[in-house]
Amino acid sequence: MIKTLSASLAAFSFALTMSLAAVAQDANYSNKNALPEIGVVASDAISLDKEMIVGDAVMRQMRGQSPVISDPVLDEYLQDLGNRLVLHADNAKFPFEFFWVNNDAINAFAFFGGHIGVHTGLMRRANNESELASVLAHEVSHVTQRHIARRMQAQQRSSPLALASLIGGILIAMANPEAGIAAMQAGSAANAQMQIDYTRSNEQEADRIGIAMLARAGFDPAGAASFFSTMAEEYRMVSKPPARLLTHPLTETRIADARSRAADYPRRFLPINKQFELAKARIKARYSFEDDYAVEYFKASVDQSVQRSKEASMYGLALAYMRVDEIEKAKAIMDKLLASDKSNLFYLDAMTDIYISMGQPLNAVKMLSPHIEHNPRNQVLALNHANALISAQKYDDAISLLKDFLLVKKDYQIAHQLMSEAYQKAKRFSQMHQSKAEVYALYGAYNRAVDELQYAYNFAGDDHLQKQRIRARIKQFRDQEERLERL
Numbered sequence: 045m046i047k048t049l050s051a052s053l054a055a056f057s058f059a060l061t062m063s064l065a066a067v068a069q070d071a072n073y074s075n076k077n078a079l080p081e082i083g084v085v086a087s088d089a090i091s092l093d094k095e096m097i098v099g100d101a102v103m104r105q106m107r108g109q110s111p112v113i114s115d116p117v118l119d120e121y122l123q124d125l126g127n128r129l130v131l132h133a134d135n136a137k138f139p140f141e142f143f144w145v146n147n148d149a150i151n152a153f154a155f156f157g158g159h160i161g162v163h164t165g166l167m168r169r170a171n172n173e174s175e176l177a178s179v180l181a182h183e184v185s186h187v188t189q190r191h192i193a194r195r196m197q198a199q200q201r202s203s204p205l206a207l208a209s210l211i212g213g214i215l216i217a218m219a220n221p222e223a224g225i226a227a228m229q230a231g232s233a234a235n236a237q238m239q240i241d242y243t244r245s246n247e248q249e250a251d252r253i254g255i256a257m258l259a260r261a262g263f264d265p266a267g268a269a270s271f272f273s274t275m276a277e278e279y280r281m282v283s284k285p286p287a288r289l290l291t292h293p294l295t296e297t298r299i300a301d302a303r304s305r306a307a308d309y310p311r312r313f314l315p316i317n318k319q320f321e322l323a324k325a326r327i328k329a330r331y332s333f334e335d336d337y338a339v340e341y342f343k344a345s346v347d348q349s350v351q352r353s354k355e356a357s358m359y360g361l362a363l364a365y366m367r368v369d370e371i372e373k374a375k376a377i378m379d380k381l382l383a384s385d386k387s388n389l390f391y392l393d394a395m396t397d398i399y400i401s402m403g404q405p406l407n408a409v410k411m412l413s414p415h416i417e418h419n420p421r422n423q424v425l426a427l428n429h430a431n432a433l434i435s436a437q438k439y440d441d442a443i444s445l446l447k448d449f450l451l452v453k454k455d456y457q458i459a460h461q462l463m464s465e466a467y468q469k470a471k472r473f474s475q476m477h478q479s480k481a482e483v484y485a486l487y488g489a490y491n492r493a494v495d496e497l498q499y500a501y502n503f504a505g506d507d508h509l510q511k512q513r514i515r516a517r518i519k520q521f522r523d524q525e526e527r528l529e530r531l
Contacts, residue, residue: 115326154184174264184254481496
């Protein structure tokens with residue numbers, strides 16, 4: 045899987061970054077007499093608009109070629125945590141998107157247009173929410189300081205091929221850090237040394253700004269140094285460092301600097317965060333552990349006399365039971381948890397899956413309905429409600445709900461997949477193919493998307509208005525492809 049992913053990203057990143065090199069070179073000629081835009085760093089290397097276009101293209105490629113997790117509950121938690129930090133960031137010019145990658149390596153990364161990926165392995169090792177938040181704050185700082193764009197700007201005096209190698213290495217490093225580092229250092233010795241020096245400078249700047257952001261957002265500013273120490277201790281005797289240490293070099297000086305910077309702010313001794321513990325349990329139960337081991341792990345955790353969060357251990361055990369089809373045991377646990385916290389999204393999501401597995405989707409609809417009335421566009425509630433409605437054969441209700449949801453989150457993959465399923469079961473095949481086209485477009489597979497729209501066109505019959513909409517969408521997809529080629 046890693047080899048396939050790396051090769052695919054390598055090919056994509058080379059094509060993309062050759063275009064970026066051309067962008068930078070063109071900017072060097074066309075903007076040499078232009079005044080820089082006040083307040084926008086490195087705008088002569090790549091404009092904010094083009095950075096967002098490139099970021100969108102990379103995100104589509106990652107959805108199709110890497111193990112990006114589409115999990116409404118985890119997505120909701122991570123996006124909320126990220127937004128709390130971005131609210132206190134300076135120079136935030138993008139609508140940030142935080143997402144999970146199913147990879148047990150300790151790593152996180154940022155790229156063009158405010159996209160920040162977090163590996164599940166990093167969450168599994170974080171001891172508290174402030175440690176996780178410190179990593180997000182660091183990556184947000186890379187974006188707000190436009191470090192990739194600034195590195196492009198610094199490379200403008202070099203050849204376009206050297207610039208392509210640099211940015212290509214950054215993109216490859218998202219999936220395979222060792223290959224990415226090798227790609228970034230594949231140029232001349234002087235060029236490689238400049239890249240290393242620039243990386244050190246960027247890391248110092250992201251640490252400084254990230255810790256300040258962490259403190260302003262109400263987290264413990266010592267979270268960064270604490271997480272650095274955890275990583276350093278865990279890998280002190282290991283010859284092969286983890287992914288994050290390859291892409292974010294960790295030295296004793298950097299740990300000391302983080303402690304020194306954190307000392308400038310008051311410590312915050314925060315209580316254990318229940319949402320953090322539930323998210324961590326979900327990652328262990330659904331993504332990190334094998335089925336049988338997950339059951340044994342959470343059984344032992346529940347039986348411990350001293351626990352960080354008994355509710356999280358019980359929740360993890362319920363998810364583990366669901367994976368091995370012991371639904372009744374899972375339901376018994378979730379009944380207790382829901383009785384104590386009726387609005388908890390983690391619990392509502394699990395109970396919806398339990399009711400559907402038991403062939404009782406109407407019970408899920410009944411459970412979710414009052415919550416939907418108060419929060420109709422929450423992604424966890426809306427998507428679980430739609431799934432339950434589809435299972436209950438209430439296809440029109442599900443379609444109506446999903447249409448409203450997609451007005452707000454038009455790029456949410458699961459929503460389009462559920463919409464396609466609802467249309468298929470309702471035997472509305474033209475709309476089904478249109479929904480499938482949207483899924484392919486989210487992967488950047490525009491040719492496949494156009495094929496689906498052509499199938500949709502054939503099923504449209506005499507509905508001329510629908511045919512006109514399909515033709516317009518085909519043109520939009522083709523325009524998007526051409527726009528990327530013009531970069």
